[in-house]
Structures are given as C-alpha cells and as structure tokens.
Amino acid sequence: NAGVMQNPRHLVRRRGQEARLRCSPMKGHSHVYWYRQLPEEGLKFMVYLQKENIIDESGMPKERFSAEFPKEGPSILRIQQVVRGDSAAYFCASSLQSGTGNGYTFGSGTRLTVV
Amino acid sequence: GQQVMQIPQYQHVQEGEDFTTYCNSSTTLSNIQWYKQRPGGHPVFLIQLVKSGEVKKQKRLTFQFGEAKKNSSLHITATQTTDVGTYFCAVFTGGGNKLTFGTGTQLKVEL
Numbered sequence: 361n362a363g364v365m366q367n368p369r370h371l372v373r374r375r376g377q378e379a380r381l382r383c384s385p386m387k388g389h390s391h392v393y394w395y396r397q398l399p400e401e402g403l404k405f406m407v408y409l410q411k412e413n414i415i416d417e418s419g420m421p422k423e424r425f426s427a428e429f430p431k432e433g434p435s436i437l438r439i440q441q442v443v444r445g446d447s448a449a450y451f452c453a454s455s456l457q458s459g460t461g462n463g464y465t466f467g468s469g470t471r472l473t474v475v
Numbered sequence: 476g477q478q479v480m481q482i483p484q485y486q487h488v489q490e491g492e493d494f495t496t497y498c499n500s501s502t503t504l505s506n507i508q509w510y511k512q513r514p515g516g517h518p519v520f521l522i523q524l525v526k527s528g529e530v531k532k533q534k535r536l537t538f539q540f541g542e543a544k545k546n547s548s549l550h551i552t553a554t555q556t557t558d559v560g561t562y563f564c565a566v567f568t569g570g571g572n573k574l575t576f577g578t579g580t581q582l583k584v585e586l
Contacts, residue, residue: 393574402577403576405575466519
C-alpha cells in the first residue's frame with residue numbers, strides 16, 4: 361500500500377549536468393503531476409501527465425525541461441544542462457481521477473542542489 | 476490565470492492561541508482544497524470544500540467556504556507545536572486539469 365514514491369530524495373548536480381527525477385504514483389493512480397518549490401516559496405505547477413500522454417505542460421520551462429510517463433515504469437522529470445536556479449524541491453503527486461473532487465497524494469520530493 | 480491570495484504570509488503564535496489563515500479569490504470557485512506541509516516535508520491533503528457556506532471540522536481544525544465561494548478559511552483552535560508548518564489552499568484551474576496553490580501561510584508555534 362505504498363504511497364507516491366520519488367527518488368532520489370536528494371540529488372546534487374554540477375552546472376551543465378543532467379538531472380533525472382523519478383516518480384511512481386500510488387497503485388491504481390494514472391494521473392501524475394509535477395510541482396517545483398523554491399526555498400521559502402509556494403508550489404508551482406509544472407506538468408500533468410497520464411500514461412504515455414502529456415495533458416498540460418503549461419508550467420514547464422520551454423527549454424531544458426521534459427517529462428514523460430511511459431506505459432511501463434515511473435514518470436520521469438528530466439532537466440538538461442542544469443543551472444543554479446534549478447535548485448529546488450521537486451514534488452510529484454498522483455490522483456485517481458483528474459480534476460475536481462480528488463485530493464492529490466504527494467511524494468516526499470527530490471531536493472535538487474546544483475553546485 | 477486563476478490566482479488565490481493567502482493571508483497572512485507568516486504567523487507566530489504562543490502555544491494554546493488560536494490561528495486563522497484566509498484564502499481569497501477574485502472569481503467564484505467550484506471548490507477549494509487545503510494542504511499542510513511540515514518543515515522539510517511534503518504537502519499533505521487535509522480537506523476539500525464544495526458547497527457555498529460549507530463548514531467542516533477535523534478535531535481542532537475548522538474549514539469554511541464563503542457564501543459567495545470566493546474565499547475560504549482554516550481556523551485552528553488552541554494551537555500545539557505539532558501544528559507547525561505551512562498551510563496552503565488550492566484550487567483547480569486550466570479547465571480543471573491542474574491544482575493551483577495559494578501562496579501559503581507559515582505557522583510557527585512557540586512554547
């Protein structure tokens with residue numbers, strides 16, 4: 361009865377490297393959402409995915425960031441050529457259905473530090 | 476796009492005092508959710524309000540949805556140190572596809 365699983369919990373990358381963040385939703389949940397939280401700030405929506413489909417990526421930076429949720433395996437948030445400003449906590453959430461009526465279950469997050 | 480403002484941004488209280496955070500929207504909301512995030516932790520869903528004027532209670536927490544469905548409040552009676560954290564309201568935007576979070580209220584409880 362595991363919740364939303366994110367790994368790694370902490371990730372350190374040098375500027376210019378790639379960061380790959382993984383998220384396995386709760387069992388039975390097919391809707392995945394990624395959020396970014398800068399230190400001492402709120403949660404900013406990045407992208408909403410269903411299996412093999414990106415539904416809404418309006419919060420995703422146009423360059424260097426991509427997300428996928430393949431038919432098999434976890435959802436992946438990929439950040440290429442990381443910069444110091446990418447340092448943040450990245451949270452994944454899942455829900456049973458999309459839209460109103462459902463609370464999101466969040467994972468423990470990945471804290472990315474770019475040095 | 477849809478924005479929800481929360482006040483206050485920070486609140487320091489003595490243990491045993493009450494605490495209230497408010498969430499305001501310029502447009503009518505279909506529903507509103509509340510989340511709590513402990514320091515260093517992740518957001519945890521608390522409750523959803525749907526009906527105009529709705530009031531729900533969870534032990535010392537009271538959640539209220541305004542009559543016009545444009546504002547909501549979370550009230551904690553007799554705060555405890557376990558209440559420390561940031562409380563966020565959240566509403567569905569973008570055609571209901573994404574949950575947009577308010578700015579949050581950070582609560583600190585001092586002994």
